[in-house]
Amino acid sequence: MSPRTKKQIFGIAYVLTALMVICPPVYLAASGASPQVLGLPFSVFYMFLNAVLIVLLVCALWIVESIRGEHEVFETTTTQGEEAHRG
Amino acid sequence: MASSLAVTLGMNAIFFLIIVGILYLTYRKDRGFTDYAVGGRSFGPWYIAMSYINSWFPGTMWISFLGLGIASGVVGLYVLAYSLIGLTTMYFMATRAWNWGQRFNLRTQPDMIGLRYNSRAAKVVASVIGVISLFPWVVLSMQAMGVLFQYMTLQQLSTTAALLLGVGVIVVRQYWTVRMGMRGLVITDLIQGIVAYIVCSVVFVIMLAVYFDGLGAIHHLSSAMFRFPGDGGTYGAWYFSAITFTGIIGSLCWPTSYQRIYTASGVRNVKLGTLIAMPIIAVFAALLLLIGFSAATLHSVVANPQDGWFITAQQIGGTWLLALACVIVFAASMGWIDGCIQVCGTQVSNDIIGSFRNLSDGQLTRIAKGSMVIFLVAGAVVAYLTFNYGKLVDLAIMSYQGIVQLSVPMFLGLFWRRGTRQGAIVGMASGFVFALVMTYFYPDHVPWLGSVTAGIPALALNLILYVGISLLFPQSAEERTRVDGLFEQGERSLRPEGVPATVMLSGSIELRPESA
Numbered sequence: 001m002s003p004r005t006k007k008q009i010f011g012i013a014y015v016l017t018a019l020m021v022i023c024p025p026v027y028l029a030a031s032g033a034s035p036q037v038l039g040l041p042f043s044v045f046y047m048f049l050n051a052v053l054i055v056l057l058v059c060a061l062w063i064v065e066s067i068r069g070e071h072e073v074f075e076t077t078t079t080q081g082e083e084a085h086r087g
Numbered sequence: 088m089a090s091s092l093a094v095t096l097g098m099n100a101i102f103f104l105i106i107v108g109i110l111y112l113t114y115r116k117d118r119g120f121t122d123y124a125v126g127g128r129s130f131g132p133w134y135i136a137m138s139y140i141n142s143w144f145p146g147t148m149w150i151s152f153l154g155l156g157i158a159s160g161v162v163g164l165y166v167l168a169y170s171l172i173g174l175t176t177m178y179f180m181a182t183r184a185w186n187w188g189q190r191f192n193l194r195t196q197p198d199m200i201g202l203r204y205n206s207r208a209a210k211v212v213a214s215v216i217g218v219i220s221l222f223p224w225v226v227l228s229m230q231a232m233g234v235l236f237q238y239m240t241l242q243q244l245s246t247t248a249a250l251l252l253g254v255g256v257i258v259v260r261q262y263w264t265v266r267m268g269m270r271g272l273v274i275t276d277l278i279q280g281i282v283a284y285i286v287c288s289v290v291f292v293i294m295l296a297v298y299f300d301g302l303g304a305i306h307h308l309s310s311a312m313f314r315f316p317g318d319g320g321t322y323g324a325w326y327f328s329a330i331t332f333t334g335i336i337g338s339l340c341w342p343t344s345y346q347r348i349y350t351a352s353g354v355r356n357v358k359l360g361t362l363i364a365m366p367i368i369a370v371f372a373a374l375l376l377l378i379g380f381s382a383a384t385l386h387s388v389v390a391n392p393q394d395g396w397f398i399t400a401q402q403i404g405g406t407w408l409l410a411l412a413c414v415i416v417f418a419a420s421m422g423w424i425d426g427c428i429q430v431c432g433t434q435v436s437n438d439i440i441g442s443f444r445n446l447s448d449g450q451l452t453r454i455a456k457g458s459m460v461i462f463l464v465a466g467a468v469v470a471y472l473t474f475n476y477g478k479l480v481d482l483a484i485m486s487y488q489g490i491v492q493l494s495v496p497m498f499l500g501l502f503w504r505r506g507t508r509q510g511a512i513v514g515m516a517s518g519f520v521f522a523l524v525m526t527y528f529y530p531d532h533v534p535w536l537g538s539v540t541a542g543i544p545a546l547a548l549n550l551i552l553y554v555g556i557s558l559l560f561p562q563s564a565e566e567r568t569r570v571d572g573l574f575e576q577g578e579r580s581l582r583p584e585g586v587p588a589t590v591m592l593s594g595s596i597e598l599r600p601e602s603a
Contacts, residue, residue: 014175021168022332024317024324031318033310039302041313044380047164051369054171058178062362071355072182073579 006064013057020050088241091406095239098410099417102282103256106421109278110263110271120448123268123455124194124433125349130273135351135360137280138273139177140368142343143170144284145224146420147231148375149396149412156379157392160312163379165331167372173338174361174368180339180501181348181357183577188349190576195430196345196497197438203500204508205569207442212512213493214438216519217342218431220490222466223483225427229254229470232420238397239413241406250474254467257424264425265432265459268452272429273350276422283419284371290411291374298403299381307384316538323538333542336494337487342434343426345497354580428466432459485526488542492518495549504570510556518549 001009020026030046037045065071117123130138148166156163184199193199196217201210232253237244244252263271295301317324339345351357379395382388385402388395400412436455440446446454495518496511525533525541532538562570 014172014179017175018172018335021165021172022328022335024328027315027327028318028324031313031315033313036306041161041305041310043161043313043315044164044305044376047161047167048373051167051171051373054168054175055365055369058175058362058365061178062358065358071358072353074581 003070006068010057010061010064017050017054017057020053021047088243091241092243094406095241095410095413099239099414102414102417103260106260106275106278107263109275110267113271113274114267115270117268117270117452120437120451120455121192121194122270123452124437125188125346126268126270126273128189128349129270129352130350130356131352132356132359132363134273134277135347135356136363136367137284138276138350139174139344139347139360139364140284140371141276141280141419141422142341142347142426143338143368144371144419145228145231145423146235146416147228148419149416150231150234150393153375153379153382153396154392156376157383157388157395160308160380160383161314162316162327163376164372165327165334167369167376169331169334169338170368170372171365172335174365176335176498177339177344177348178358178361180498181361182354183501183574184345184348185351185354185357186577186580187573189581194346194349194437195434196340196342196493197434199345200493200496200500200511201438201442203570203573204496204506204511205566206508206512209496209508209511209515210438211442212516213496214342214434216489216493216515218434218439218462220486221342221427221431222462222469223486225424225431225462225466226470226473227483228420228424228427229257229466230474232257233474234394234397235413235416235420238394238401238409239417247474250471254470257421258463258467260421260425261428261459261463264428265456265463268455269346269350269429269433272425273347275425279418279422283415283422284367286411287415288367288371288374290408290415291371291378294378294399294403295374295381299378299384302377302381304381304384305377308380312380312383322532323534323536325537325539326532329532329539329543333487333491333540336498336546337491340490340493340497342430343423346430346433428459428463431462432456435462484530485523485541488522488526488540488545489519491542491546492522492549495546495553499553504567504574505557505562506553507557507560507562507566509560510553513556514549514551514553517552518545521545521548 027046031043033041033043035042040048118127121127152163152166187193187199187202191202193202195214197210197214200213201207230250233246233250236253236256237246237249240249240252311319314320316322316326348357351360378399382395382399385399387402388398391398396416397409397412401409404411432455435458436446436451440454441451492515496506496515499506500511522542522545525545529541532540533544536544
């Protein structure tokens with residue numbers, strides 16, 4: 001998977017989870033107490049589901065970056081300009 | 088009564104002394120202003136996680152947000168969504184934000200804006216917006232200490248006396264914030280965060296299990312409590328969207344939250360800190376609202392939702408649980424107010440005064456400390472004078488709508504290379520002023536815009552001006568090269584000390600912000 005593809009996949013997933021709570025037709029469809037899911041009123045379950053999806057998204061991104069060694073990329077050189085301007 | 092007072096006051100006093108003890112045990116003399124302002128960029132992921140949460144959730148979570156859940160139901164869960172999506176944004180921006188911080192010795196959020204746009208004016212405007220916007224929240228948080236101390240003293244004190252005591256304690260606490268800077272703050276955030284969010288979550292579970300029959304109590308509530316705004320009621324369809332969206336983008340516009348990125352010892356620790364913070368926030372915020380919904384079945388709480396946390400705790404567990412409930416709010420309030428005082432002093436020194444005068448590290452530190460004292464005293468005085476002034480909450484809402492205007496130059500500056508300093512300054516300043524004006528006329532929502540909050544049209548104006556001006560008056564070739572260079576450097580971290588690196592002579596690009 002190229003870095004660009006990875007960014008697109010996680011970018012789209014991020015937008016979708018955000019749309020769940022900022023796009024009125026989507027969240028209004030989940031409004032109300034029934035049906036109950038796992039003992040929770042439906043709208044509460046919906047908000048909890050959104051939270052779980054967001055946490056899973058970041059966990060998945062962390063795992064993918066771990067496998068690809070992308071958490072932190074070190075530079076092998078520094079420039080004179082940077083050295084001069086660092087406090 | 089005396090023995091109950093001994094329990095509530097004693098438990099909180101012991102907690103306060105433990106925090107002060109930890110400050111002294113971990114104290115290390117600062118080696119310069121970067122050490123004072125961002126703890127020498129030395130913290131690991133657990134510190135980053137707890138420090139971010141402490142800077143994000145004020146003590147009023149247990150007062151206003153719980154009260155919102157008690158009074159209005161599911162709408163209160165917007166805090167869960169925006170906090171988590173906001174944190175995801177922090178993960179995405181971690182690499183570039185931290186790398187620029189390390190390379191160019193950035194200490195504050197306006198520092199980053201100044202670097203990105205090569206503009207002193209953009210940096211000063213961003214800093215002024217941040218400091219002004221934080222002030223009413225600090226005042227409100229100090230006033231919330233009054234409510235806390237009323238319950239801590241079992242309502243034996245008058246409102247004014249409790250306020251004076253609460254503000255007095257928080258002022259005393261700031262002695263160590265001013266003296267020990269960011270390092271002391273982050274270390275105590277870890278302890279305060281464990282108590283306020285992890286221990287508290289355990290308490291929430293016990294309260295639900297023992298007293299509220301698990302989720303049983305919730306089913307006695309009216310179904311109207313579980314309808315989103317826009318599904319009937321007075322608000323339009325866009326109200327919930329607007330408050331959630333503003334929360335998401337506001338999450339890193341607050342200087343207190345953004346500055347935590349620079350306290351990490353590397354990009355990896357910012358990301359891992361984010362990852363650790365997410366489940367803690369998710370569990371805490373979800374349980375907080377479940378407690379709110381359950382407490383809404385108690386008549387004594389419904390009559391006074393803002394005090395729901397203390398009333399419920401006392402009803403369930405008597406004096407001991409009330410004392411623990413007070414410690415939890417005390418821990419969160421201290422962490423949050425400390426962060427505000429610290430960042431405001433640092434920004435006044437580093438971004439505002441430091442932009443116009445060439446100051447040594449010692450001078451920067453002294454000015455930061457002096458600014459913190461002035462900010463603190465001003466906050467305490469205003470908290471006392473405005474305790475019965477209802478419009479202060481409106482000012483705080485106004486400031487929230489104002490601070491999110493930083494998001495356009497900040498987020499687009501981090502991810503879009505072609506944004507210009509002119510677009511940033513004009514967009515940010517216009518958006519801020521427009522947000523204040525709109526909020527003055529529509530403090531809650533704008534009915535003729537589908538119930539969006541006032542910050543949203545201001546944000547749209549800000550965005551149009553930023554993008555429009557940047558496209559109409561594009562960067563010079565030289566500026567374009569500089570920004571391209573910045574973006575490339577933002578992808579990689581410099582080697583940590585002790586790891587050999589080849590030093591290459593280059594330096595053809597001007598990398599430090601100058602005047603606009």
